[in-house]
Amino acid sequence: xxxxxxxxxRVLRNFGVVIRGRALAGLFSVAATGLMANxxxxxxxxxxxxxxxxxxxxxxxxxxxxxxxxxxxxxPLNESGDRDRFRSLLRSTLLVDYSAGIFATLVAIAAAPxxxxxxxxxxxxxxxxxxxxxxxxxxxxxxxxxxLRVYDRFDAIGVQxxxxxxxxxxxxGIAWWLEAPMEVFMVAWGxxxxxxxxxxxxxxxxxxxxxxxxxxxxxxxxxxLTRRESEFWKFVRVVYWQTNIDLLPKHVSVLLAGAMLGPxxxxxxxxxxxxxxxxxxxxxxxxxxxxxxxTRSVHMDDGxxxxxxxxxxxxAGVVGLLFVALAVVFGESxxxxxxxxxxxxxxLLSLLLLAASFDLASASLRAAAYAMGQAASILNIHVVGILxxxxxxxxxxxxxxxxxxxxAAVLAxxxxxxxxxxxxxxxxxxxSA
Numbered sequence: 001x002x003x004x005x006x007x008x009x010r011v012l013r014n015f016g017v018v019i020r021g022r023a024l025a026g027l028f029s030v031a032a033t034g035l036m037a038n039x040x041x042x043x044x045x046x047x048x049x050x051x052x053x054x055x056x057x058x059x060x061x062x063x064x065x066x067x068x069x070x071x072x073x074x075x076p077l078n079e080s081g082d083r084d085r086f087r088s089l090l091r092s093t094l095l096v097d098y099s100a101g102i103f104a105t106l107v108a109i110a111a112a113p114x115x116x117x118x119x120x121x122x123x124x125x126x127x128x129x130x131x132x133x134x135x136x137x138x139x140x141x142x143x144x145x146x147x148l149r150v151y152d153r154f155d156a157i158g159v160q161x162x163x164x165x166x167x168x169x170x171x172x173g174i175a176w177w178l179e180a181p182m183e184v185f186m187v188a189w190g191x192x193x194x195x196x197x198x199x200x201x202x203x204x205x206x207x208x209x210x211x212x213x214x215x216x217x218x219x220x221x222x223x224x225l226t227r228r229e230s231e232f233w234k235f236v237r238v239v240y241w242q243t244n245i246d247l248l249p250k251h252v253s254v255l256l257a258g259a260m261l262g263p264x265x266x267x268x269x270x271x272x273x274x275x276x277x278x279x280x281x282x283x284x285x286x287x288x289x290x291x292x293x294x295t296r297s298v299h300m301d302d303g304x305x306x307x308x309x310x311x312x313x314x315x316a317g318v319v320g321l322l323f324v325a326l327a328v329v330f331g332e333s334x335x336x337x338x339x340x341x342x343x344x345x346x347x348l349l350s351l352l353l354l355a356a357s358f359d360l361a362s363a364s365l366r367a368a369a370y371a372m373g374q375a376a377s378i379l380n381i382h383v384v385g386i387l388x389x390x391x392x393x394x395x396x397x398x399x400x401x402x403x404x405x406x407x408a409a410v411l412a413x414x415x416x417x418x419x420x421x422x423x424x425x426x427x428x429x430x431x432s433a
Contacts, residue, residue: 014152014154014289017154017155017158018154018157018158018161018285018288018289020158021157021158021159021160021161021162022158022161022162022285024161024162024165024166025161025162025164025165025166026165027165028162028165028166028168028169029165029168029169029274030274030275031169032165032168032169032172032173032189033270033271033274034271034337035169035172035173035176036048036172036175036176036185036189037267037271037342038176039175039176039179039180039185040182040185042263042264042267042268042341042342043263043264043267044182045267046258046262046263046264046265046266046267046268046270047121047125047182047263048182048185048186048189049254049258049266049267049270050119050121050254050255050258050263050266051125051128051129051132051186052132052189052190052193053254053255053266053270054108054112054115054119054129054255055108055129055132055133055135055136057255058104058107058108058111058133058136059104059108059136059139060243060244060246061104061244062100062103062104062107063100063104063139063142063240063243064096064097064100064142064236064239064240064243065142065239065240065242065243066093066094066096066097066142066143066146066236067142067143067145067146067149068146068235068239068291068370069089069093069146069232069235069236069239070089070090070093070142070143070145070146070147070149070150071146071149071150071291071292071295072235072295072370073089073232073235074086074089074090074146074147074150075150075292075295075296076295077089078150078151079296083212083214086212087212087214087216087218089232090143090147090208090216091216091217092232093142093143093146094143094216096142096236097140097141097142097143098140100140101136101137101139101140102137102140104136105133105134105136105137108129108130108133108136109130109133112126112129112130112133113126115129116129118255118259119255119258119259119263120258120262120263128183128186132186132190134194135190135191135193135194137194138193138194138195138197138198138201139197140201141197141198141200141201141204143204144200144201144202144203144204144205144207144208145157145200145204146204147204147205147207147208148200148203148204148207149288149291149292150292151207151211152292153207154289156203156207157200159203160196160199160200160203163195163196163199164192164193164195164196164197164199165192165196167191167192167195167196168188168189168192168193170192171188171189171191171192172185172188172189174188175188234376235375238375238376238379239375241379242375242378242379242382245379245382245383245385245386246382253269253273253393253405253409254266254269254270254273256393256397256405257269257397257402257405260397260398261397261401261402265401265402268342268344268345268348268402269345269348269402269405271335271342271345272335272345272348272349272352272402273352275334275335275349276349276352276353276355276356286312286316286360286363286364286367287363287364287366287367288367290308290309290312290363290364290367290368291367291370291371294308294309294367294368294370294371294372295370295371297371308364308368309364309365309367309368309424310364310365310424312363312364313361313362313363313364313365313421314361316360316361316363316364317357317358317360317361319360320353320356320357320358320360320361321354321357323353323357324350324353324354324357327346327349327350327353328350331346331347331349331350332346334349335349344402345402347402347403347406348402348403348405348406350406351403351406351407351409351410352406352409354410355406355409355410355412355413355414356413358410358413358414358416358417359413359416359417361417362413362416362417362420362421365417365420365421365423365424366378366420368424369420369423369424369427372427374423374427377423378420378423381416381419381420381423382416384415384416384419385412385413385415385416385419386412388408388411388412388415389408389409389411389412390408392404392407392408392411392412393405393408396408
């Protein structure tokens with residue numbers, strides 16, 4: 001049995017390690033975004049944002065987040081010493097990674113001409129989008145990501161989070177200094193993104209080699225995928241749809257803002273969302289750091305699964321609201337540093353931070369639900385949340401402009417948090433089997 005205090009200490013340690021990397025990444029990312037926004041007209045800046053977001057939407061739509069499955073099923077196999085089945089699991093998730101990555105790249109290239117009419121792209125921009133789609137190939141790294149989590153190497157994950165933003169800041173800074181044209185900024189942005197993901201792949205396989213000397217593909221059979229347990233495939237399917245739901249507020253909303261309000265508004269939306277990651281990133285980190293330890297807790301039946309998530313949620317929510325208060329007071333000044341034309345996004349920034357506060361509070365609850373085998377219930381909750389978001393987005397954006405998407409995000413996040421808290425409360429009240 002792992003005492004609750006020990007588990008919290010390990011979670012806080014891992015969270016601290018990863019959040020330092022995320023915080024550094026956030027600073028680099030905001031700085032790079034600000035430099036690019038300062039160097040380019042709002043329309044050109046928005047165009048790069050739309051091209052990158054288009055590619056991320058395709059990638060996200062075909063992203064199976066296999067690291068979740070590696071954690072969920074790999075931790076019990078690794079801790080029981082069943083290395084043959086653990087390697088078989090990794091081979092299965094790698095095949096999913098590579099197949100999805102290649103297919104997503106082909107889809108992104110083929111769909112670029114179709115997207116041009118919706119996103120107001122010129123023929124030249126279509127060709128740039130098709131070339132930019134190649135960065136998807138570097139993102140097929142879900143399995144190495146999961147390997148690092150199984151072996152509790154959140155220090156390496158923290159470094160990886162900072163690699164791409166640091167490279168992006170460096171390359172964007174050079175382009176800004178040279179007063180380069182828009183195309184150079186686009187290449188710099190995409191190259192840094194791809195290199196950051198390539199680092200994750202290399203680092204994950206190095207870690208695997210430290211623990212398992214047997215070659216990963218030794219003993220590979222075509223039945224590696226087909227013989228996977230039904231529970232594995234059910235989990236993969238649920239996480240896949242959950243990923244697509246998470247994608248809507250993150251990327252699709254930028255595309256919708258661009259389609260409804262124009263490229264300049266898409267740029268403003270992206271800038272506000274970039275700043276709001278000061279809370280969105282900790283929410284993601286908290287969920288991913290808690291998930292491995294809560295999975296261990298469920299298998300050991302040590303009781304931490306009931307107490308730790310609730311305590312963490314309360315603290316996280318209070319911290320988030322403090323940042324909202326700061327944004328209300330200093331939001332306009334912060335955006336004014338980038339340029340006067342971006343100050344208009346200040347109300348949107350405050351609303352996105354409020355929505356992110358609710359997401360931060362519910363992060364630990366969602367991790368607990370996953371560890372308790374309730375991934376399907378979380379999916380249903382977020383389906384309700386995203387339908388609320390989409391409906392509110394289309395209703396509120398035409399009359400309110402950029403404030404509309406912000407209010408839609410707040411409503412959806414608040415609803416999802418409330419329903420998730422209700423689920424965890426109900427599960428905690430049930431007697432242990």
